Amino acid sequence: xxxRRSLLVVAFVLIVWxxxxxxxxxxxxxxxxxxxxxxxxxxFLRMRRLSKRATILSLALTLVLAGGIGxxxxxxxxxxxxxxKAITPVDVTVSAVTGAADLYPGFTxxxxxxxxxxxxxxxxxxxxxxxxxxxxxAPGCAATDITVASASGLSIVVGxxxxxxxxxxxxxxxxxxxxxxACKGATFTVGITLSGAQS
Amino acid sequence: xxxxxxxxxxxLLLLAGAGAAGGAWVQGAAGSANASATTLVEATILKSxxxxxxxxxxxxxxxxxxVSSFADGYEILRSTTSGSGYAVIATxxxxxxxxxxxxxxxxxxxxYYVTRATKNLWRSPNSNETSENTKGGATTC
Numbered sequence: 001x002x003x004r005r006s007l008l009v010v011a012f013v014l015i016v017w018x019x020x021x022x023x024x025x026x027x028x029x030x031x032x033x034x035x036x037x038x039x040x041x042x043x044f045l046r047m048r049r050l051s052k053r054a055t056i057l058s059l060a061l062t063l064v065l066a067g068g069i070g071x072x073x074x075x076x077x078x079x080x081x082x083x084x085k086a087i088t089p090v091d092v093t094v095s096a097v098t099g100a101a102d103l104y105p106g107f108t109x110x111x112x113x114x115x116x117x118x119x120x121x122x123x124x125x126x127x128x129x130x131x132x133x134x135x136x137x138a139p140g141c142a143a144t145d146i147t148v149a150s151a152s153g154l155s156i157v158v159g160x161x162x163x164x165x166x167x168x169x170x171x172x173x174x175x176x177x178x179x180x181x182a183c184k185g186a187t188f189t190v191g192i193t194l195s196g197a198q199s
Numbered sequence: 200x201x202x203x204x205x206x207x208x209x210x211l212l213l214l215a216g217a218g219a220a221g222g223a224w225v226q227g228a229a230g231s232a233n234a235s236a237t238t239l240v241e242a243t244i245l246k247s248x249x250x251x252x253x254x255x256x257x258x259x260x261x262x263x264x265x266v267s268s269f270a271d272g273y274e275i276l277r278s279t280t281s282g283s284g285y286a287v288i289a290t291x292x293x294x295x296x297x298x299x300x301x302x303x304x305x306x307x308x309x310x311y312y313v314t315r316a317t318k319n320l321w322r323s324p325n326s327n328e329t330s331e332n333t334k335g336g337a338t339t340c
Contacts, residue, residue: 094230101235104269105319114232124226146234173234181321186236194228 089198092124092158093117096189097166103146103175103183110173112148112190113166116158125199126156129169132191140182147174148190157199239323240267242314247331248339256333258301258310261340265316265323270294274315274322277301281311281330290317298340306333 099113118124131148149172158164173190175183243263250257260275272292276285291299294316304310309332316323 089224089226092226092228094228094232096231096233098233098235101237103234103236104239104267105321107269110234112232112234114230116228120226124228126226126228141236148234169232175236177319179236179320183236184321185238188234188236189231190234192230192232196226196228198224198226 087121090119092120092126092194094192094194098187099166099168101185103173103188105175105179105183106177108174109171110146110175112169112172112192114168114192115164115166116156116194117163118158118160120160120198122160123199124158124196126158126194126196127154128152128195129154129172130193130195131172132193134188134190136183136186136188138182138186140180141186143188145176145179145183146188147176148172149174156194156196237267239270239316239318239321240265241323242273242316242326244312244314244326244329246340247312247329248337249331249333250337251333254306255302256304256306258304258312258331258333259298259340260301260312260314260329261298262314262326264295264297267316267318267323268294269318270316270323271319272296272317273299274317275299275301276313276315276325278311279309281328285311285313285325304333308333 093116095115095117097113097115099111103110112129116126129151131150134143134146134148136143136145151169151172154169156167156169173188242265245261245263247261248259250259262273264270271294272290273296274287275289275291277288278284278286288301288303289299299314301310301312309330311328311330313325313328315325
């Protein structure tokens with residue numbers, strides 16, 4: 001907060017500095033062919049000084065803006081800072097729900113079902129999914145009886161401050177051909193990580 | 200000096216643009232999702248028939264195939280006791296198959312049949328039971 005205030009003070013001083021030059025120039029009478037050469041030269045020098053100040057001001061503003069963007073990007077990692085006024089993004093929660101039972105031995109186009117809870121104040125669109133650990137509670141049926149592929153090119157939108165209805169990612173789950181009879185009707189829980197951006 | 204002004208103004212615009220474009224935060228989500236396996240639905244036996252050729256009998260079973268489109272065949276189970284003691288006596292390939300003739304029966308015997316749909320190592324529940332005996336005259340499915 002202190003550094004931001006300092007930046008504002010510096011910017012204010014620079015603006016006043018440039019405006020002072022501008023007023024001083026504006027106060028001078030317009031140059032006429034009758035003006036003495038020395039007077040015309042003084043006006044030229046004032047214009048040149050103003051241009052110089054404008055250059056310095058724009059450079060200063062550039063630095064301030066660059067610093068601001070850098071600061072915003074840093075805060076968007078979600079690591080948190082007492083100084084950040086920007087909203088800290090909160091990870092969206094993915095909750096497993098049971099959807100259509102479509103897996104059988106040798107089937108390679110099974111779907112994943114879940115809901116999303118977004119506590120952020122903006123909509124989010126997820127574009128990719130990376131699978132994690134697979135578990136199943138069905139005795140005699142192993143987690144290795146299915147495989148889950150990564151997915152990209154998705155467009156899964158969850159609104160600000162809301163929980164979605166049932167969502168799915170299609171055609172990413174396969175069941176091995178040797179899946180035992182114990183896998184009939186089994187539910188597999190798959191850890192997933194979604195990546196996306198504010199939309 | 201004029202060039203420096205132009206360059207710095209361009210940089211200013213560039214950074215402003217970058218700031219606007221980069222304003223969309225990268226967002227993550229973690230948790231779990233479910234995938235579920237289906238079941239294998241059993242066939243329904245319609246009825247049976249029997250025929251005699253000399254001293255040899257044969258029993259024919261007819262059934263409605265499983266509604267599980269991925270079924271790849273059927274097991275035929277037989278018992279001489281109703282409701283229990285079934286043993287697999289044959290397999291029939293093809294999920295749309297709907298009949299089987301048992302030529303391993305003996306004369307003057309009661310038999311009880313069920314079928315099971317199959318898919319690789321999966322087995323459906325038993326179908327309903329149908330009974331047949333190798334006595335009297337011939338019948339058809």
